[in-house]
Amino acid sequence: MNRLTKLLHTAVLVLTMSAPALAAGGGRVPMPQLPEAKGDQCVEDTNVMRRKHMDYLMAHRDNTMHDGVRTTKYSLKQCLECHAAEQNDAAAGKHEGQHFCASCHQYAGVKIDCFGCHATKPEKTTSFHPIVTPGMEKAAAVHQPAGELLNQLAGASEQTGGAE
């Protein structure tokens, strides 16, 4: 094999091996633009969450569904308190770049099932606040009733003394 052929072979090899890196940086498929999350930090480190968020969600989902465990640390509802983007008003996946989960999942080509059923943005209630660290929870130390309806009913039922 003469030197030119060797050179060509090497070039092809190098280009093939570096194609993914080139593509990523080179803009063939743009990196996802993740919306800024509220709050100072997530419930776990970023690199841990990247690898294991699906496991946490899956395990917590079954705990909540079957055992009624409603801790907030790995709760999907709680994730949205920080990660829900402002302009999101449709089912996840339709507004790339605007939905935290969808942006990355669309880039990675991994379909998620969650938001066919789960709400994509939090409701304004007294119970879930965007920045509630464990320390604050302990300090507050009070059970906060959930739900707009109760808030309304509690306000409306002053006369009848309904809420017990």
Added chain:
Amino acid sequence: MKKVRFTQIEGGQGFWALLAILGAVIVAGLGAVYYMEHNGHWVTGMNNQIVWGMPHVFAIFLIVAASGALNVASIGSVFGKTMYKPLAPLSGLLAITLLAGGLAVLVLDLGRPDRLIVAMTTYNFKSIFAWNVILYTGFMVIVAAYLWTMLDRSMKKFSGKVGFVAFLWRLILTTGTGSIFGFLVSRQAFDEAIMAPMFVVMSFSFGLAAFLLVLMVTYRMTERPLGDAVLFRLKNLLGVFVGGVLYFVLAYHLMNLYATEHHGVEAFILRDGGIFTALFWVVQIGLGSLLPLALLYHPATSKSRSMIATAAALVILGGFAQVYVIVIGGQAYPMTIFPGFEATSSFADGAVNSYSPTLAEVLLGFAGIAITLAATAVALKLLRFLPESLGDEQVVAKAEDSAAVKAAA
């Protein structure tokens, strides 16, 4: 001894034309599935009162017929009737393809067909549905093994044992299918133990009718001889099975009619149910049971091939009507949640529910039939399922030979 030769069917224009037509039906059905899946089931005629509709009627018919189609092979290997042995491979093939068609319709109508993997890996073993998933897939495996013992000379010695397992399995399977309804305490039309054996006998009848029709059409299209000996044996057996179904239907209704509790649902099906009453008396009993019995046994028509084929087709038509009356009629009659009271509500309490199938549902059903027929046709082309000849000299000689062997022994 005249040995039966099995050969593949040749292709040719008729074959490809048939596949093209069936393919078009399948594509139409898949389009219907996309439409129903994408928009949600509100575009169908099914609603919160009638949750199982036309697709389920087709699916249940095909599944019931599937286990019955295996009967012919079972009669050959389990009951030792040698005349049926050449028919066994086609019988096994049809059992698999009918089941495949029925299951395809059932799965494609699910609210979440993308969760089929969940259905096949997560089981609640108290549910007869869960058992049916195992029974149906197991049936396919066992019948495939059975076919292997029939087609591969070196495996022929296992054919009897595997055939016996297949026979037992299909009885359990059809009992399971009938139990889907028999286990429901909620609705008056269903909560009957007789549902399970009735479905077994229905499978005998529908399966044999389907087999007979496919046999006649295939032999006509491939211009192979089909003798009277085989044909008349099969048509007499079909008559027996049709009579059997009639007996079970009679028993079911007579027993219900005795109990005052069930008078409401009986009056609905037998007299006041509009479309259901018409389907029951005219199509299920008249066209689907009595007329075929007449055609199959009356001396004027019992020897005529076209009449035999007509009778088989009528049995199938009657079978569809029967499943429709059972599945949809059972849901149409109001649930007796408050016995002794007249009930009204925003959720159709106390009201007879009506159902009008939409085109999408019917297309899906027909696609199931098309899947069955297309798969059968392709298999017949690829493998040697069909005896080259089922003429009288071939078949009668075989029967005589085996009788001679028995006499000598």
Added chain:
Amino acid sequence: MSEQMHPDFSRREFLSQSAKLAAGVSLASGVMLYGVAEAKPSAEAVTSKVRWGMLIDTNKCSSGCDACVKGCNEWNGLKDHGRPQTDAQWIRKVDLRNKGTGSVHSLPMMCQHCEKPPCADVCPTGASFKRADGIVLVDKHICIGCRYCIMACPYKARSFIHEDVTDQRPHAPRGKGTVEACTMCVTRVDEGQRPACVEACNTDGHKAIIFGDLNDPNSEIAQTVKTYATTAIRADLGLNPGVRYRGI
């Protein structure tokens, strides 16, 4: 921000005042009132020590009133698509007329949260299940939408979701192609609140529905069902529902 650090004191005060008032009123009427069980700690799993149930007094239920239905629909985000055949109904008012005697009654009908639920028996994947504390739920993560549970339910309590769902309430996820029914407002119950229908009925002043722990001999519901005659609908099926009725 600061209001979250310091929970709403005015609301707490109001609640405690009205609780005192309600206690006084109910003591005066001669029925011992014990509060709904306190919220369990969120990290604790539910157990069968508790059995949640409801008691509906149909004598207090009027035919024209559907406060419970409205309360449920609002809390769970059920929308009216104008298609009554396929729109989901978790709770409905049923008007009854006795064929023999002619007497009329009205009652709300919802999932009866049976002790032996036929829907859980027939579900092929186990999506329909009974929680340890008696609440029957659909795990929509594994529901395949086969609708067998709807066929099996003797109370016609379940609905199939026939269309895409958007704008769900975060505490009530629901999506196309799965089956759903009354959850006894399980998220509220887990936090020590009463279901929305009970709340709405009480707000409206009818107080036809009592909610509580059937296993707690001191709860209002347990004492009432022990003292007065109550029935389960379709009791002959032997399902022992958690929802019982008075007056029919």
